[in-house]
Amino acid sequence: MIVRRAPGRGAQSCPGIVRLGCVEQNRDDNTYAFQRLRELRGSIDNIDASLVHLLAERFKLTERVGELKADHGLPPADESRETEQVARLRVLAEDSHLDPAFAEKFLAFIVAEVIRRHERIAESRDS
Amino acid sequence: MIVRRAPGRGAQSCPGIVRLGCVEQNRDDNTYAFQRLRELRGSIDNIDASLVHLLAERFKLTERVGELKADHGLPPADESRETEQVARLRVLAEDSHLDPAFAEKFLAFIVAEVIRRHERIAESRDS
Numbered sequence: 150m151i152v153r154r155a156p157g158r159g160a161q162s163c164p165g166i167v168r169l170g171c172v173e174q175n176r177d178d179n180t181y182a183f184q185r186l187r188e189l190r191g192s193i194d195n196i197d198a199s200l201v202h203l204l205a206e207r208f209k210l211t212e213r214v215g216e217l218k219a220d221h222g223l224p225p226a227d228e229s230r231e232t233e234q235v236a237r238l239r240v241l242a243e244d245s246h247l248d249p250a251f252a253e254k255f256l257a258f259i260v261a262e263v264i265r266r267h268e269r270i271a272e273s274r275d276s
Numbered sequence: 277m278i279v280r281r282a283p284g285r286g287a288q289s290c291p292g293i294v295r296l297g298c299v300e301q302n303r304d305d306n307t308y309a310f311q312r313l314r315e316l317r318g319s320i321d322n323i324d325a326s327l328v329h330l331l332a333e334r335f336k337l338t339e340r341v342g343e344l345k346a347d348h349g350l351p352p353a354d355e356s357r358e359t360e361q362v363a364r365l366r367v368l369a370e371d372s373h374l375d376p377a378f379a380e381k382f383l384a385f386i387v388a389e390v391i392r393r394h395e396r397i398a399e400s401r402d403s
Contacts, residue, residue, distance in 0.1 A: 182347070186341065186350070189340055189344070193338065196334045197364075198368055199326075199330055202372050203327055204379075204382065208374065210319050213316055214313065214317070214320075218313075230317070234321075245328060245329050245332035246336075247332035252328055252331075255327075255331065255385075
């Protein structure tokens with residue numbers, strides 16, 4: 150169990166009268182803070198690894214979508230699909246306490262990369 | 277098993293002499309294409325849901341990091357940590373066949389949001 154310390158404790162300067170004990174206390178606080186920081190960063194790193202692997206799979210799928218559309222003469226953009234995706238992601242974001250505006254921005258960021266890749270595929274087919 | 281069709285088949289116009297059979301063939305091709313598209317989009321939607329949930333967890337963790345740093349007077353930015361993160365993500369990206377430059381851009385996109393949130397927390401503490 151992680152015991153939450155009082156805010157600002159580690160950052161406070163030691164009053165002269167209890168200087169030695171306070172230095173000790175600050176050292177303990179800093180040890181705790183760095184340990185907790187290491188734990189949190191470990192979890193962030195695990196999540197980042199999962200994100201990278203999921204993104205790699207997502208781009209494989211969108212590449213297959215791009216090829217399928219090119220093979221069957223389907224239009225590259227599909228506005229109704231994109232509208233649906235945004236609406237769905239915003240709901241999912243709300244449910245998981247993620248800012249829906251950020252979720253939408255995130256999708257736009259990914260879609261921009263998908264378009265960049267599709268253009269690269271189209272260029273290599275044309276040349 | 278998914279049978280890969282010849283490129284461009286569905287998009288070709290029908291030669292007059294075999295018009296009826298060809299219309300039928302095009303219809304089959306389009307049915308196949310839309311079915312496959314639906315499958316791929318279903319997988320993309322599942323991945324997007326996972327991405328949103330992971331991002332929600334990541335922001336919870338970075339919020340705890342922000343609070344911990346503020347509580348213990350640790351500096352908000354840590355250049356060596358960020359350099360390590362970029363190097364690690366680039367390796368993970370290469371291993372999973374994701375463009376390492378994109379992985380780096382993705383991390384920068386997330387970190388920008390983290391900074392935006394930390395600033396918002398700091399503002400709310402100051403006010």
